[in-house]
Amino acid sequence: MAAKVTGSNDETECSQHEHVVNRWLVDYYSFLALNFFQNERNDDFCAVRNILDSVLARPLESTDDMPIKIRVLQFLSRINEGEKLDLLFESDQSLSPLESALVLLENMNEEFRIPQQDFESACTSLKEMIVVTFIKKGEFDQAKEVLNKHFPKAKGGKRAVFMGLICRKGKTHEVIKQMSFQSFKEEMLAFCQGLCTFSIPFLYKAAKTLVDKRLVEQVDKTAEIDEQDEPGLSSTPQMITIQFRPCTHSIIQRARLQAAYKALAAGLDEKTFAELEQEVETEGQKREDLCPHHSSNGNGDANLNSEQEKLFQRNSCSPMEASPADQPPQTDAGPQAQARSVSKALYTVARLVVEPDSQPSSQCTPAPEELESEVGTEKPPQTLVVSSEKGFKDVECPVADREIATPTRKRPRRTTRTVSKASTSVAELFTDFEEDSPDPVTNGKMQCEDLDDQSNISLRRNSSKTTQSSSSESEEDTQLSSSFQTPMQRPHKSPSSGPTTNVSVDLEDICIRDTSSDGSPKRSLRHPVPQKSSTPHKDSAQGEDPSHSKWKMLYNNAKESKSTWSDEESYFGSKRNTGSNESTVSNSGHKKRRWTDSETQKLRDGVKKFGEGNWSKIKAYYSFKDRTNVNLKDRWRTLKKANMV
DNA sequence: TTTCGGGTTATAT
DNA sequence: ATATAACCCGAAA
Numbered sequence: 009m010a011a012k013v014t015g016s017n018d019e020t021e022c023s024q025h026e027h028v029v030n031r032w033l034v035d036y037y038s039f040l041a042l043n044f045f046q047n048e049r050n051d052d053f054c055a056v057r058n059i060l061d062s063v064l065a066r067p068l069e070s071t072d073d074m075p076i077k078i079r080v081l082q083f084l085s086r087i088n089e090g091e092k093l094d095l096l097f098e099s100d101q102s103l104s105p106l107e108s109a110l111v112l113l114e115n116m117n118e119e120f121r122i123p124q125q126d127f128e129s130a131c132t133s134l135k136e137m138i139v140v141t142f143i144k145k146g147e148f149d150q151a152k153e154v155l156n157k158h159f160p161k162a163k164g165g166k167r168a169v170f171m172g173l174i175c176r177k178g179k180t181h182e183v184i185k186q187m188s189f190q191s192f193k194e195e196m197l198a199f200c201q202g203l204c205t206f207s208i209p210f211l212y213k214a215a216k217t218l219v220d221k222r223l224v225e226q227v228d229k230t231a232e233i234d235e236q237d238e239p240g241l242s243s244t245p246q247m248i249t250i251q252f253r254p255c256t257h258s259i260i261q262r263a264r265l266q267a268a269y270k271a272l273a274a275g276l277d278e279k280t281f282a283e284l285e286q287e288v289e290t291e292g293q294k295r296e297d298l299c300p301h302h303s304s305n306g307n308g309d310a311n312l313n314s315e316q317e318k319l320f321q322r323n324s325c326s327p328m329e330a331s332p333a334d335q336p337p338q339t340d341a342g343p344q345a346q347a348r349s350v351s352k353a354l355y356t357v358a359r360l361v362v363e364p365d366s367q368p369s370s371q372c373t374p375a376p377e378e379l380e381s382e383v384g385t386e387k388p389p390q391t392l393v394v395s396s397e398k399g400f401k402d403v404e405c406p407v408a409d410r411e412i413a414t415p416t417r418k419r420p421r422r423t424t425r426t427v428s429k430a431s432t433s434v435a436e437l438f439t440d441f442e443e444d445s446p447d448p449v450t451n452g453k454m455q456c457e458d459l460d461d462q463s464n465i466s467l468r469r470n471s472s473k474t475t476q477s478s479s480s481e482s483e484e485d486t487q488l489s490s491s492f493q494t495p496m497q498r499p500h501k502s503p504s505s506g507p508t509t510n511v512s513v514d515l516e517d518i519c520i521r522d523t524s525s526d527g528s529p530k531r532s533l534r535h536p537v538p539q540k541s542s543t544p545h546k547d548s549a550q551g552e553d554p555s556h557s558k559w560k561m562l563y564n565n566a567k568e569s570k571s572t573w574s575d576e577e578s579y580f581g582s583k584r585n586t587g588s589n590e591s592t593v594s595n596s597g598h599k600k601r602r603w604t605d606s607e608t609q610k611l612r613d614g615v616k617k618f619g620e621g622n623w624s625k626i627k628a629y630y631s632f633k634d635r636t637n638v639n640l641k642d643r644w645r646t647l648k649k650a651n652m653v
Numbered sequence: 654t655t656t657c658g659g660g661t662t663a664t665a666t
Numbered sequence: 667a668t669a670t671a672a673c674c675c676g677a678a679a
Contacts, residue, residue, distance in 0.1 A: 600663050600672045624655065637655065639673075645658085646671055 023067065030068030034060065035209040038077045042206045045084050046197055057085055073204050076120050080200045083112045087196045090137065091189055093145055106138045107154065109196075114604040118633075122203060130199040135159065137192050139170050140184055148174045157609060603643050607632060611643055612653060620644065 037060045044053035060081065086109035089095045097108035113134060117127045135158040142151035152174045159167045169183045603611075614626030623637035623644075632640065647653045 602664085602671075621656070636673090638657090638675095641656070641658095642672060642674095650671095 027067050027069040030063055030066050031071065031074075032209065032211045033063045034068060034074065034078075035071075036211040037063065038081055039206045039209045039212065041081055042084070042197075042200075045088060045193075050088065053085075053088060057081065076116070076204045077206065079112065079116050079119075080203055083109055083116065084196065084200060086112065087193055090193075091141060091145075093141070093147065104138065104141070104150075106134060106141060110134050110138065110158075111606045114606045116203070118601070118604060120203065126199055126202055130196065133192060133195055136166060136170075137187065137189070140187050141189075143170065143173050143184065144179055146177075146179060148177055158605065601634070607635070608643065608647065608652075611640055611647075614640075615644060615653070 037056050041053055041056040041060065044050075044056060064078070086097055086105045089097075089105040090109070091105075093104050095105050097103065097105055103111065110131070113127070113131060116122060117131075135154070138158070139151050139155050142148070142154060151170065155167065155170050155174065159170075166183060169181055173179065173181055173184070610630040610632065611626065614630050618625045618629070621641075623640040627635065627637055627640055635643075644653070
């Protein structure tokens with residue numbers, strides 16, 4: 009807040025605003041994307057994903073769970089295109105969408121704390137689906153390759169079945185029939201929902217509130233209009249509170265409007281105010297027609313009305329406006345202020361949208377805080393009317409009940425506030441929404457029906473996870489950052505940067521560091537090896553892409569928010585622990601980081617390409633997150649020892 | 654500076 | 667408590 013206040017600078021303020029708004033947008037579209045994925049609305053999912061790419065290219069505030077959400081969406085994007093083997097998410101390696109998803113999954117496992125069992129399960133399903141997909145498409149050579157790669161040794165009956173099919177070039181088998189891609193997608197979705205909660209976004213709630221409000225107003229309007237029409241009013245109108253109910257066409261406003269109109273139209277012979285009004289009414293009616301709910305029974309839903317009224321009363325404006333914008337996500341100003349200011353930097357840098365390379369690094373600072381969670385409150389489901397869009401509908405339904413979603417946030421401070429909505433001022437209202445979120449309970453509900461079960465579960469996990477995730481992120485960046493399709497480039501290594509970073513590798517490094525609070529973008533992220541993006545591209549398309557950059561940014565932001573800055577390293581502990589040890593994490597030091605399959609595979613490829621012992625070359629060519637030459641060497645030694653090479 | 658190999662330590666079982 | 671993967675450190679090239 010401080011920042012805001014001080015914000016003498018318009019520019020600064022604007023950029024800050026943009027960060028906030030973009031955060032809302034990301035939240036909102038992430039939510040929408042998940043719903044589309046869930047409802048099998050492929051086109052809508054892709055469209056929203058593209059929007060997200062664009063928004064992510066802009067500076068924005070991050071929240072604790074934003075990084076994982078982004079990762080999740082990237083992951084789901086790949087899953088969604090899983091059967092399209094011609095799509096490439098990673099430029100370099102021609103990985104199929106599902107292989108790309110696997111890489112992302114492994115990175116997520118490192119960056120966030122994912123319950124090991126869930127991870128293993130998802131991983132296995134994904135690996136099997138990779139093989140099955142190749143088999144179904146008749147790509148037996150690739151199927152064999154991935155089978156050997158991911159299921160090196162015996163792994164039960166399925167491996168044998170797959171191998172049998174591959175050998176005889178058969179595409180059908182009971183086992184394969186049972187593995188429908190649809191159920192696989194559902195499984196992956198369930199897994200993702202366990203990783204983070206896509207609570208009802210602020211914008212959604214705000215829109216809903218507005219819609220509801222309109223309904224109510226209409227009702228009121230009809231009632232009140234009569235009164236207002238009276239001529240007398242016009243005289244004193246102004247004083248009246250503009251504030252109350254302004255946004256809508258409330259009566260009061262009308263009076264003001266009339267006065268204003270008279271003044272402005274004084275010498276003209278345009279329509280009289282009354283005529284004008286008439287037109288408006290006509291329009292209004294038309295509108296009503298469109299929305300049966302409201303019009304038909306003015307007061308129709310009691311629920312709605314009452315609730316909305318509350319909102320309205322407090323808010324003078326449409327909810328949207330009033331909302332949270334102001335509130336910084338977190339409660340206290342202190343940190344926030346910082347965050348925001350930082351973001352500014354982002355602003356500038358960030359935009360690089362166009363060029364993937366440019367990366368702003370860091371920047372965005374995150375505001376940790378929170379998200380607003382909730383405006384919620386509204387209950388009436390019906391609001392739908394307004395939303396003509398299908399998309400919304402889907403969303404709405406679930407939501408309708410209550411929302412409140414509060415994601416888990418990890419952020420510390422926050423005064424505990426109870427969520428009472430009753431709070432008075434508008435501002436508070438929003439504030440509450442945003443901050444409070446603590447109620448997990450409510451959260452769950454938002455998800456669509458199918459998910460419900462899961463959602464509960466997910467919530468819990470999330471909470472723990474998200475937290476972790478925040479701190480952890482290391483590798484992911486890579487992914488995010490890289491996301492997008494870029495086909496080409498490998499990493500260039502950037503000029504050598506310090507020892508640590510070096511190589512082109514991953515953004516992760518970068519990101520993490522970036523996060524370091526300073527905000528100075530030190531490392532630019534380059535996209536090294538591009539890995540995947542959310543948006544696939546066939547080859548042709550490449551053109552734009554801001555996508556990755558955005559993802560990266562997000563990432564960065566997100567990370568930053570977390571905190572860890574200080575640490576230089578990326579993961580603070582992260583890794584995978586199964587959970588228990590945070591202590592370890594906390595240690596400044598590093599803990600041991602287990603090698604992922606993808607890393608191991610890169611190492612194998614590297615040795616194959618450059619020969620054993622040329623660790624520095626291998627490290628420079630491939631992106632290894634936070635591995636030193638010696639680490640590579642040691643890993644190779646381990647592999648040899650285990651006869652895995 | 655990079656690589657190697659022995660020793661140490663964190664982690665999973 | 668044990669086995670082992672991951673990591674550290676000093677020496678050598």
